[in-house]
Amino acid sequence: MPNPQFIVSPVWLFEHLEDPQVVIVDCRFSLADPQLGQQQYQTSHIEGSYYLDLNRDLSSPIGKHGGRHPLPNPNDIANKFAAIGINYRKSLVVAYDDSRFAFAARLWWLLRYLGHEQVAVLDGGFAGWQKAGYPVTNVVPHTQIGTFVAQVQTEKVVDITAVKNRKDSHEVVLVDSRESDRYRGEQESIDKIAGHIPGAVNYPWHEVTDSSSYVIPQPEQRRRWEKLATAEEILVYCGSGVTACVNLLSLELAGISKGKLYAGSWSDWISYL
Known part of the structure; x- marks a missing residue:
C-alpha cells in the first residue's frame, strides 16, 4: 500500500x-x-x-x-x-x-x-x-470499480452549535480562512451578509501556496501557525466549507492535527441571523 x-x-x-x-x-x-x-x-x-x-x-x-x-x-x-x-x-x-x-x-x-x-x-x-x-x-478512462465503505470520523467536523459553544473558550481558536477584506466585512461578493463570526482570527487560505499553486515550504507552514500551536482545538471555516480545507491541509503540513472543519461555515452562520 x-x-x-x-x-x-x-x-x-x-x-x-x-x-x-x-x-x-x-x-x-x-x-x-x-x-x-x-x-x-x-x-x-x-x-x-x-x-x-x-x-x-x-x-x-x-x-x-x-x-x-x-x-x-x-x-x-x-x-x-x-x-x-x-x-x-x-x-x-x-x-x-x-x-x-x-x-x-x-x-x-x-x-x-x-x-x-x-x-x-x-x-x-x-x-x-x-x-x-x-x-x-481528452480520453476519459474506463471505469474501474473499487470498494469503499465510509467510516465517518465525526471528530473532524463541527456544526454551528459546537462553534457557538466552544469558540470563546481559552483553549479553542476559531479561524476564518477567507480573504482579509471579506473577513473585515469590507466587501462580500458571494454571501448575503458581510463580516465574520465574532472572535475569529484571519488566516487567508491562499497564503498556503505561492501564486503558481506550489505549496510554501514546511518551515513556513509551521511559522504560519506557531501562535496557535498550543491551542487544544482549532475550528476552521471559510465561506462554505471548501477553501477552509486548504488551511486544514496547511495545519497538517505544520504538524498540527487539531484542526476541525465548520462545514457550513459563514454561509451557514448567517442563515440563522
Missing part, C-alpha cells in the same frame, strides 16, 4: 501514472461558472484522471441551513469513490485543480473525513503538470 502523503510533486505522479494503486482525480471548478471545470476536463486532463464536481459530487444539495456547499451524504460519495476505482484504505488518491488547492483540498479532506487517509494533493496543480511537459489527454 502506498504511504500516505499530503503533497506529491508532478515528477512523482508522472513516475506513478501506471501504478494501479494510484487514483487521480481532477477537481477543477469555478464558482463563477460551475460548468467550467467539467468542460476543462473534457478538453484536457492528466492522463488517467477522473473528474469529480464540487457541486454535484463533493457537496449535497443546498437547504435552508448548512451553507452553500453542505457535506455530501457519506454513502453517496462512497459509491462515487468506488465507481472511479478507489479502494478504501488501499488506493492512494491524488487530487489536483488549478485554483491553489481550493477544490483539491476539499476532496483531500472529505476522504480523510470518511476514514481514508491515503490521499495527497498535486503540487503546482494542472498548470504545473503542463509546465513540466507531462502528458495530457
